[in-house]
Amino acid sequence: xxxxxxxxxxxxxxxxxxxxxxxxxxxxxxxxxxxxxxxxxxxxxxxx
Numbered sequence: 066x067x068x069x070x071x072x073x074x075x076x077x078x079x080x081x082x083x084x085x086x087x088x089x090x091x092x093x094x095x096x097x098x099x100x101x102x103x104x105x106x107x108x109x110x111x112x113x
Contacts, residue, residue, distance in 0.1 A: 069103040
């Protein structure tokens with residue numbers, strides 16, 4: 066999550082907020098370590 070936040074210049078809490086409010090879907094967790102995998106489409110910053 067930290068890497069995705071860094072890619073789009075937002076705070077990790079912003080991503081968590083968007084996931085909680087349904088603005089973006091939570092990606093599936095990778096089995097090893099429980100990390101989430103954010104694909105390019107998910108981390109592209111939306112205009113506005």
